[in-house]
Amino acid sequence: MMTVIEDPDHVGSFLNVSELKIPFSDTVKYCILAVSVILLLVALCILAWQIFRCFSHSYSTYTQDSMNSDLLYLEEKPSTEKYYSAPGMKVENQSTQSHRLSRCLSQTWFSSSETSMSDVNFEEQKTNKKVLGSLRFSVFFDRLESRLVICVLQAEGLSDSGEATSMQPFVKVRLMKAGLEGTGKRSLKKERGEESPSTLWAVLQEWDTRIVKGSDKALFGDEFSFILQETKNILHHLKLRMEVRDFDKFSRQTLLGEVNIPLKHLDISFPLVLQEDLQAPQKDLVGEVLLSLKFLPTSQRLEVGLLKIRTAFPNICSYAALYAKISVQCNQSKLKPQKTSAVVRSAVTVFNEVLIFLLPDFAVDQCKILVSVYETCTDAKSSxxxxxxxxxxxxxxxxxxxxxxxxxxxxxxxxxxxALLI
Structure with a gap:
């Protein structure tokens, strides 16, 4: 016979645990219970919403698939009754099948093509629809040193008061010289419906001012100078084109407006201070490009031939060379751009190079060719x-x-x- 001896210490500890109570009032306990119930209700609502979304998504997918299948086989019976070669075998006209497929894809195809063609932009900046603000600058021509001095002073009123803090304006200054007249091969005014030829312009020099952050009343004070080689009636062929832009580090620069000033209308024998309102940007004709195009539909191959580039030769750098960067964009996909070799610049630069692009399975009408012409100096490492x-x-x-x-x-x-425009 075994005798169980109970330890009085353990018995006391069990009694203490049974008599243990939470030291909270009834109000706190009810609050904790209410919070738990609210969290449970929130979890149930989220679960119900996810179930509803799952069923609605599956229903919409089923409806779309059934609609596409109905479109595919809407005209199947009358179109295939004429083409039977043996029992259990059906010969269908290929044109009928492509027509049914085009009916299914027509809505998405045209919507995507319309957006892609509107997104094609071969410029380096975006342009605002509404032009605001003015630009203040000074021009001076020193006849003793044959030096043209341009000073950009201030740009003000560039935007509304709510957008002023996010702006980073700067000014791009281009000194342009009128060259030859358009020969009628391809001129800017002919594209606009005018009969008179357009003047070819050559960019002698371009500068950028400093960037002023967080203000629509930017004070620049940047001064630029250029020594003119010819002094006799040279001012009658020059003009200043100053573009006010909004700098953006992560996207394209926004063109806010520009000022075009022909120097032949100004008396700049002494420093002349002007303030002009910004105008809508306009393109200048800087050259003409002779392109050759050939399309091979079987292999979906597009051959772009760059034959000649005609520009107004400024005679500044004797080692200047031209090259072109050509890219093709089809629908919403842009093919890898290709570059031509650099050729020494002259009045008519001859390339005679052909670049081949393999097009994707899109209609050739949905493609565009973008050509950008650049100038480099071969004697030095310059941008x-x-x-x-x-x-x-x-x-x-x-x-x-x-x-x-x-x-x-x-x-x-x-x-x-x-026409080659800038």
Whole structure:
């Protein structure tokens, strides 16, 4: 017979645990219970919302799939009754099948193509629709030293008061010289419906002022000078083009407005201070490009030939060279750009190079060709400078003549002059 001896210490500890109570009042206990119930209700609401979203998404997917299948096989019976070669085998016309597929893809195709053609922009900056503000500057020509001095003083009233703190304005100054007249091959005024030729301009020098942060009344005070080689009637062929831009480190610069001042209308024998309102940006004709286009539909290959570039030669750098960067954009996909070799610049620079692009499975009407021409100096390691842009393609509003001739003349190269603008 075994005798169980109980330890009085353990018995006392069990009694203490049983008699242990939470030292909270009833109000605190009810508050904790209420918070727990509220959290439970929130969790149940979230679960119900997720279940509702899951069922609604599956229903919409099923509806879309059923609609597409109905569109695919809407005309299947009348179109396939004529094509039977053996029991259990059906021969269907390929054109009928492509027509049914196009009906399913027409809505998404045209919406995506419309947005892609509107997004094509071969410029380096965006332009505001509403032009605000004015620019104050001074111009002086020192005849003894044949030196033209330009001082950018202030830009004010660039935006509304609510947007002033986020602006970082600066001014890009271009000194341009009038060159040859357009020969009629491809001039800017002919594109606008005018008969008179347009003047070719050459950029002699360009400068950038410092960036003023967080103000629409920017004080610059930057001074630039340029020594003119010819002094006789040289001012009659010069003009100043000053563009006020909003600097953005992570995206394209916004063009706020510009000021164009021909120097032949000014008496700048002494420092002349002017304040001009900003105007809407306009393009200047800086050259003409002879392009050759050929399309091979079987291999989906587009051959872009850069034959000649005609510019107003400024005779500043004897080692100046030109090269072009050509890219093709189809729908919303942009192909890898290609560069031509650098050729020594002259009045008419001859390239005779052909670049080949393999197009994706898109209609050729949804493509555009973007050409950018740059200038570099071969005798020194200097940064490139942009000469101008051009764009060849077809969209819903404007049909380019060269592109139409290329589509009609398949497998045949078509050459045509295009305006080079900046």
């Amino acid at each position: 490139r400078s942009l000469i101008g842009h051009l764009c060849v393609g077809k969209d819903r509003n404007l049909e380019d003549e060269h592109w139409t001739l290329m589509v009609r003349s398949i497998r045949q190269p078509i050459a045509k002059w295009h």
